[in-house]
Amino acid sequence: MTKKLVTLKDDDVLSIKGGERLVMSSDVFKFEEFYKNLKSRILGNYQTEKKEKWLAEGVDCELLSPNYPWRKGKIRLRLEFILDEPAINDSSQGNTTNGTADSSLDDIRQRIES
Numbered sequence: 001m002t003k004k005l006v007t008l009k010d011d012d013v014l015s016i017k018g019g020e021r022l023v024m025s026s027d028v029f030k031f032e033e034f035y036k037n038l039k040s041r042i043l044g045n046y047q048t049e050k051k052e053k054w055l056a057e058g059v060d061c062e063l064l065s066p067n068y069p070w071r072k073g074k075i076r077l078r079l080e081f082i083l084d085e086p087a088i089n090d091s092s093q094g095n096t097t098n099g100t101a102d103s104s105l106d107d108i109r110q111r112i113e114s
Contacts (some may be wrong), residue, residue, distance in 0.1 A: 002086065003082045003083060003085075003086070004082070004083040004085060004086065005080055005081070005082055005083075006081045006083060007029040007081075007107060008029055008079070008081050009031065010030065010031060010032035010035075011029060011030060011031075011032065012030065012031040012109070013029070013030055013031075014028070014029060014030075014031060014034060014081075015027060015028045016028075023037040023038050023041050024037060025063070035111060038079075039051070039055075039111075042050075042077070043055075043077075048082065051078050052112055053076075054076060054077050055076065055077055055078075055108045055112060056074075056076070056112075057074070057076065058074030058075055058076035059074060059075055059076065060072070060074055061073065061074065061075045091093075
């Protein structure tokens, strides 16, 4: 069963169990606040070019997994909200059902530039 991915918007509110907090001091917060905190803590001291690579394009790397040789590819940082319900077509909310959102990279680029 495929889970439904939702592209989060700045004014979306998230609630996290207290023990699962990462970069926020509160259990309830807006996505915009969380994203800014995460970006500044992880990528705060890096130039915009590097942030763009890590958040959008990805950074060249190699992966070594058990039973596989070294494999070349890219690694990128990405935030996803995955609904606990099965995927259905819901274009009215700007949601996606195929596991990726076409506008995800555009959203990330806009956040980096602002």
